[in-house]
Amino acid sequence: MTVTADRTASRPGGVLSDSLVVTWRTLKRIPRIPELALFAILQSIMFVLLFAYVFGGAIQIEGGAQAYREFLMPGIFAQTIAFASATVAIGVTDDMAKGIVDRFRSLPMARSAYLTGRTVSEIIYQAGILVVLMLTGLAVGWRVRGGFVDFLLGVGLLLLFTYAMAWIGVWLGQLVRTVEVGQQVSFTVVFPITFVSNVFVPPDSLPAVLQPIAEWNPVSTLASATRDLWGNPNPYVSADGFPAQHPALLTVLWMVAIIAVFAPLGVARYRRTSR
Amino acid sequence: MPAIITEGLTKVYGSSSGEVRALDGLDLQLEQGTVLGLLGPNGAGKTTTVRVLATLLRPDAGWARVLGLDVVRDAQALRHRIGLSGQYAAVDENLTGRENLWMFARLYQMPSSTAHQRAGELLEQFDLVEAGDRVAKTYSGGMRRRLDLASALIGRPELLFLDEPTTGLDPRSRLQMWQVIRELVSAGSTLLLTTQYLEEADELADTIGVVDHGRIIASGTADQLKAQVGGERVEVVVRDPDRLAAARDVVAGLCDGEISVQEHVRRVTAPTRGGAGQLVRVIRALDDAGIGIDDIGLRRPTLDDVFLSLTGHSAQQTPDDEPDEPDTETPIPAGRNA
Numbered sequence: 001m002t003v004t005a006d007r008t009a010s011r012p013g014g015v016l017s018d019s020l021v022v023t024w025r026t027l028k029r030i031p032r033i034p035e036l037a038l039f040a041i042l043q044s045i046m047f048v049l050l051f052a053y054v055f056g057g058a059i060q061i062e063g064g065a066q067a068y069r070e071f072l073m074p075g076i077f078a079q080t081i082a083f084a085s086a087t088v089a090i091g092v093t094d095d096m097a098k099g100i101v102d103r104f105r106s107l108p109m110a111r112s113a114y115l116t117g118r119t120v121s122e123i124i125y126q127a128g129i130l131v132v133l134m135l136t137g138l139a140v141g142w143r144v145r146g147g148f149v150d151f152l153l154g155v156g157l158l159l160l161f162t163y164a165m166a167w168i169g170v171w172l173g174q175l176v177r178t179v180e181v182g183q184q185v186s187f188t189v190v191f192p193i194t195f196v197s198n199v200f201v202p203p204d205s206l207p208a209v210l211q212p213i214a215e216w217n218p219v220s221t222l223a224s225a226t227r228d229l230w231g232n233p234n235p236y237v238s239a240d241g242f243p244a245q246h247p248a249l250l251t252v253l254w255m256v257a258i259i260a261v262f263a264p265l266g267v268a269r270y271r272r273t274s275r
Numbered sequence: 276m277p278a279i280i281t282e283g284l285t286k287v288y289g290s291s292s293g294e295v296r297a298l299d300g301l302d303l304q305l306e307q308g309t310v311l312g313l314l315g316p317n318g319a320g321k322t323t324t325v326r327v328l329a330t331l332l333r334p335d336a337g338w339a340r341v342l343g344l345d346v347v348r349d350a351q352a353l354r355h356r357i358g359l360s361g362q363y364a365a366v367d368e369n370l371t372g373r374e375n376l377w378m379f380a381r382l383y384q385m386p387s388s389t390a391h392q393r394a395g396e397l398l399e400q401f402d403l404v405e406a407g408d409r410v411a412k413t414y415s416g417g418m419r420r421r422l423d424l425a426s427a428l429i430g431r432p433e434l435l436f437l438d439e440p441t442t443g444l445d446p447r448s449r450l451q452m453w454q455v456i457r458e459l460v461s462a463g464s465t466l467l468l469t470t471q472y473l474e475e476a477d478e479l480a481d482t483i484g485v486v487d488h489g490r491i492i493a494s495g496t497a498d499q500l501k502a503q504v505g506g507e508r509v510e511v512v513v514r515d516p517d518r519l520a521a522a523r524d525v526v527a528g529l530c531d532g533e534i535s536v537q538e539h540v541r542r543v544t545a546p547t548r549g550g551a552g553q554l555v556r557v558i559r560a561l562d563d564a565g566i567g568i569d570d571i572g573l574r575r576p577t578l579d580d581v582f583l584s585l586t587g588h589s590a591q592q593t594p595d596d597e598p599d600e601p602d603t604e605t606p607i608p609a610g611r612n613a
Contacts, residue, residue, distance in 0.1 A: 014384060021381045029369040032410060099365030103426070106329050108354035109382040 015110040022104075022117025026091070027124060037125070040087070041132050044080045048072065048133075051200050052140050059201055061235050066141055071233045073142035074226040075199030077133060077158055078219045082194050084126050084162045086186030088118060088169025093182040096174065115270055119166040126162045130155070145231030154229040157251055161222050164258040170266035194219050202235050215243040218254035225251045276343055278434050278465045279305040279328060283337030286323050286489075297323040299489035300337065305467055305482075310460055312480030313469040314578065320489035321469035322362070325438045328467070329359045342433055355383070358427035361438025361469075365423065368412040372403050372422050375411060376429060383430040397425040401455065417448030424455065435459070437468040441475060453478060473578035483578070487586050501576045504584040505532065505546045508574055509557055513541045514567035525560045529553065535583065541569070544580075 030037050051059075056068045095101050104114050134142075144151050169186075176182045196206070196214050203214040214220055224247035227234035243250055286298040298320050305311040313321045326332040328341055330350040339346045344353045366375045373394050380390035398407040401421040406414060411422060420440065427435060440456065441449040456479055460466060470476050476483045477497045484494040493500060509530065513522045516538070523536055523543050530553070532546035547553045554573050561568055 018382060021378055025367060025370065025374075025378055028374070032369040098368070099362070100367055102326075102331055103359070103365055103379070104382070105331050106354060106357070106359040107379065107382045108351060108384060108430075113382075 015112060015116075018110040018113030019116040019120065022113050023121040023124070024117075026117060026121035030125060030128075036087075037129065040080075040083070041129055043083075044076055044129070044133050045136050047079065048076055048136055048140060051076075055200070059205075061202060061233060063233055067233045069137075069141045070143065071227065071235070072200065073133075073137040073140075074154075074230065074232055075197075075223040076137070077130060077226065078161070078197075078223040079194040079199050080129060080133060081126055081158055081162050081222075082165060082190050082219050083186075084122050084165040085169040085172065086183070086190055087125070088122050088166045089173035089176075089186050090169075090179055090182045092118065092170055092173025093176055094179050097178060111271065112267070115170055115266060118170060119163060122166040122169075123159050123162050127159060130158060142232070146229055150229040150231075154226040157222060157225055157229075157248065160255055161218070161251065164255040164262075167259055167262040167266055171262045171269060174266065174269045193217060197223065199223055215241060216250075218251060218258070221247045221250040221254060276307070277304050278307045278309075279303065279311075279339070279341050279467065281328070281337065281339040284324070284327060284334050284339055285336035286320075286327065286332065287335050296489050298327070298334065298337075301486075301490055303484055303491055303494070305465065307465050308463055309481045310464075310466045310468065310479060312476035312483045313467065313486050314471070314473065314476045314483055314582075315469075315486035316471060319486040321486050322438055323489070324486070325359070325361065325436050325467070325469060329357060329436050330354055331359075355430060356433050358430060358432035358435045359438070360420075360424045360427035361436065361440060362442060366411050366419065366426055369410055371408050371410050372398060372414070372418075372425075373407040375422060376425060379426045380429045385429075393429055397428060401425045415448070416444055417451055420444065420448070420452055421455065424452075428459075434465045434467070437466065439469055439471065442471070449475075473582070477578055485582060485585060493581070493585050497578065500578065500581045504576050504580050505548075506576075507547055507550070508544050508576060508580065509547045509554055510570075510572055510574055511543045511557065511561065511568060512570040513543065514569050516541050518566045519543070521564060522561060522566050525564050525566065526557060529557055529560060533584070546576075547573070 051072050052065075052069050056065060056072070059068060061068050061071055092101075101114065146154075172185065172189075173182060176185055196210050197203075197217045197220040198214055199219060203211050203220070206214050221243055224234055224244070226232075228247060281301060281303050284298050284301040285296070288295045288297055301320065301324060303311070303313075303324075313324060315321050323332065327334050328339055328346060330346050330353055333347055341353055342356050344356075346353065366372075367378070370378065376394035376397050377387075377390045380393045381387065385393060394407075398404045401424065403418060403421060403425070406418055411419060414422065424437070424440070427437075437456070441452050444452060453475070456466070456468070460479070468476075468479060480497070482494060482496055483500060484491045485500070486492070493503065495503070509526070511522060511526065513519050519536060519538060519541055523534060526543050526545050527534055530545040530547045530549075534543065534545040536543050549556070551573065554571070558568070558571060561571075
């Protein structure tokens with residue numbers, strides 16, 4: 001009896017290789033269901049086109065249409081990444097509803113591997129989407145005007161933020177029972193967060209009650225931070241207040257806070273096998 | 276040492292309409308190398324039992340030792356030695372059959388090359404070689420179950436749990452599945468299977484545990500259970516549905532014991548000890564009463580009779596007051612019950 005106990009996957013090598021297997025499995029579904037990635041990208045491109053060419057004319061920022069597009073793109077990146085929470089939530093709900101999670105639970109694999117694999121694969125997935133969106137951005141006139149290191153720092157912030165969002169998704173995905181409900185919940189939560197922000201419009205154009213929310217909103221601070229790093233127009237840098245002055249710092253604090261809250265919640269929920 | 280031994284297993288789910296005792300002091304025992312069939316209607320507690328024994332669920336009270344290991348304390352060690360297949364433990368429909376098996380083998384901690392080899396062996400064994408490189412989404416219900424069963428066998432488990440292995444399958448796939456399971460049994464596997472189908476338990480299990488309301492209400496071999504409800508039955512199918520009540524009265528006059536009437540099939544069934552002589556008497560009496568007969572015969576009791584006499588309700592129907600397994604426990608696997 002004790003011999004088998006030694007084979008348990010609690011050793012570090014087991015955790016790593018099990019997580020990699022789950023990551024592999026999660027990424028495999030992308031080419032198998034290409035519609036998922038396709039529509040995620042099309043949705044973001046639609047926002048780019050809508051705001052760059054349809055609503056953009058009505059939104060006044062210094063420098064005109066070209067400046068607005070440069071302002072817009074980092075916002076679109078931040079918005080797209082906020083939706084990583086929805087992608088992960090829907091995937092987790094689907095796995096639970098279809099019994100894959102129970103299969104994993106019945107295997108002698110590392111307990112943490114499913115959640116680790118799920119969240120890490122989301123970073124890789126969103127990185128791919130980001131590449132496509134950046135090419136779209138270049139096509140509509142977005143440019144990176146900062147240095148290469150600053151560019152990488154911006155990308156790093158976006159991907160770390162993906163990771164934080166993925167943990168929200170892990171928790172959310174375990175709360176709901178069907179994919180349809182998961183979809184509704186995710187979009188009902190994520191859409192307002194990305195709209196009450198500086199993604200599409202300068203926050204001072206919002207009603208006064210919403211302005212503080214838009215300023216402190218992590219999607220806003222992420223968009224501001226990347227705009228600063230990439231030398232894209234950011235009309236609020238001159239504004240007073242902590243969020244306008246330290247967007248990158250605030251973004252990092254947000255990410256730490258989100259992971260600190262949602263990772264334990266998600267893990268606890270997953271471990272509670274006595275659901 | 277028995278493969279499974281449990282005592283007083285209890286699992287209670289809280290719900291808005293009060294609590295549901297999914298398991299209510301369940302005691303069972305399974306010897307190595309034998310097959311135990313848990314038989315009961317939906318919501319009886321069969322799946323909850325499997326989930327507890329396969330380490331997916333902690334019992335609220337009582338204990339269970341599987342292969343000598345405690346299902347709670349030694350869960351991770353136990354997972355190396357059991358296999359689970361059924362309505363809950365599924366395969367990944369976006370992976371091919373081969374990829375699924377490779378993945379599960381890796382998660383059983385096999386090195387990649389061994390995992391490839393094992394996947395190949397199992398595809399061969401379960402007649403899935405041709406379909407092996409297609410995504411599981413494209414599989415028929417029967418193929419998917421075979422892949423599911425193959426996944427459960429990856430780690431060469433000493434004990435296998437099959438939770439409703441043929442629910443939702445068409446009759447041909449069911450017979451195929453039975454064949455596969457019989458092969459496992461003749462190779463000496465120890466197996467616990469749950470089913471709502473009486474003939475399935477009769478067909479595959481050495482001993483049968485009848486489960487109702489989270490308890491084992493009777494157990495034994497199929498023959499022992501049948502003996503418990505007495506001997507043969509006389510069964511009459513009446514031609515004219517309007518004469519069903521009259522036929523019942525005629526039969527009641529000749530036989531003792533509980534008489535059951537199934538209106539939709541115009542059938543009257545009653546226990547009898549009189550053998551062929553009794554059958555002749557029933558035929559005569561029905562003829563004298565001018566009741567037309569489509570079919571009549573003596574038959575040995577089925578497990579359905581067993582269930583009826585033990586619980587007062589048929590195994591196929593769930594009384595209205597009995598909740599199904601709580602919703603949180605039964606996400607209907609999309610596309611798997613079709």
